Amino acid sequence: MANPPTVNGPTGASVAPGATETTGAAARECLVTLNAGSSSIKFALFAIADGTLDLLARGQVEGFGAHPRFEVKPADGPEISRDLAEDEDAHDHKAALETILGWLGENHPNACVVAVGHRIVHGGLKYAEPAIVDDALMAEVEALSPLAPLHQPHNIAGIEAARAAFPGVPQVACFDTAFHRAHPFVNDVYALPRRFYDEGIRRYGFHGLSYEYLARRLAEIAPEVAQKRVVAAHLGNGASMCALRNGRSIASTMGFSALDGLAMGTRCGQLDPGILLYLMTERGMDAAALTELLYKESGLKGLSELSHDMRVLEASETEAARDAIDYYVFRIHREVGAMAAVLNGLDAVVFAGGIGENAWRVRARALERMHWLGIELDPAANAANAERVTTRASRIPVFVIRTDEEAMIAEHTLRLVG
Structure with a gap:
């Protein structure tokens, strides 16, 4: 695998020490996003400059467990797509992340990853806003897995793989349910005994990150x-x-x-x-x-x-x-x-x-x-x-x-x- 991007977190950890020296260029602070599904990981790399984000590349590894395939679209070049051979073993989230990091390290060797953001499908009653990942959060989102069995376990696997790849770098969980947490009572309650609602058996709604983006984009094109x-x-x-x-x-x-x-x-x-x-x-x-x-x-x-x-x-x-x-x-x-x-x-x-x-x-x-x-x-x-x-x-x-x-x-x- 090619050198992954240099990682300078709060602890000074580095996945690829000396990577920036080989290129002779200064390190560039970057942010990585990971959206882990049941058989794919979508990713994006953003450069950070003066508090703004500049997309450098986005892509995915999909089909692991069957026919893994890597696709990426650099911001300044044509789309790249290739099947992954079985001996590359991109058949789980950890191996897929290694494939992603390999490409990033080869094509963006000066990227200094300072944060990683994750999509988490279910935030339950507690998480109505994005949150820094720690062990307590991991335990809480894992307890919600029965409510989103197609997604939550894989979201968690993506975080675990990223924490191992980027030790010491802040990880942020962004919840799909958060956007819907201000619903009126009548839209979220089921006609069961009230105690079930109080215990968390209610309508949560999903795809919140998508709807948040759509609402913002609509304001730009049709105010x-x-x-x-x-x-x-x-x-x-x-x-x-x-x-x-x-x-x-x-x-x-x-x-x-x-x-x-x-x-x-x-x-x-x-x-x-x-x-x-x-x-x-x-x-x-x-x-x-x-x-x-x-x-x-x-x-x-x-x-x-x-x-x-x-x-x-x-x-x-x-x-x-x-x-x-x-x-x-x-x-x-x-x-x-x-x-x-x-x-x-x-x-x-x-x-x-x-x-x-x-x-x-x-x-x-x-x-x-x-x-x-x-x-x-x-x-x-x-x-x-x-x-x-x-x-x-x-x-x-x-x-x-x-x-x-x-x-x-x-x-x-x-x-x-x-």
Whole structure:
């Protein structure tokens, strides 16, 4: 592995002593962000200058456990992509981080990493703001793993790998649930005995870092509507919607866990809890079997019996694939209406995420059913994934914004570590 970036933390630790001397250039303070998922780690490298952040590169290692692949887009060059051979062993978070550090060390040898920011899916009741990582925080976020089993363990693994790679350097946890913590009581409570709400069984909402970025970006491109009533849809392998007023979250389609609301790649979305009782009592399914069913075998994958990937389903001619897309579109249409009701009206819609930003046919089918809201689609703009996909005559504008969770993680990290 090539020399990783020099690390100068509070303790003076250095992963690659002397790396800057070999280049003859001065060290450059940098910040790294890590977004660890179940089979990938996304990363970004930012230079810090006069309290501002300058993106140097972003990328990911994905597919470990199967076919690992490294992708990176430098800010000043073409995208790099290559399959990782099995002998490189990029099959877990630690090995994937080594691959990332190797590339950074080779291409940014003067980078002096002074902080690392992480995305953590669930912050529970306690964490409504980003926080410095310590052993107590690690224990608390690990205790929340049952509420986000697809994500939390891997977020933790990413932090552990980074703490080992960057000893003494501040690590910052940024929570996806934090953006939603100011919801009104009625939007977060379930109609169970009140003690359960007090104990933390409530709606948390997720994708908060994405929605925080979308609210900020909308204020830049459409300030006339950004502080009004907005429904934002983060549609990817995980999918949710958020009702925004004055740039703040009022309600989310996701609830206690990341299973609720819209259908997703492999997750079921909204489900009658009576189904779970039936599967337990009549089919003999235990918690482990239900977890596998609801998190990994449902959603688009389960409905289509083909794939969780919208691109595969759109290319398929099977009836099951068409049915899966029909249901996905139906739920988008339904939840936009529900979020508009929560907001007592609607002034703008935003699409983001892998599907929201790129699957123009899905957007078209969803929006064409929303004439009753005053939405008039511009087919050419929509097919081009333009920033605005409605006509100028449309009473409600619809925007496509490429979300940037890494930028939000970096900003929170820089603010917290000063």
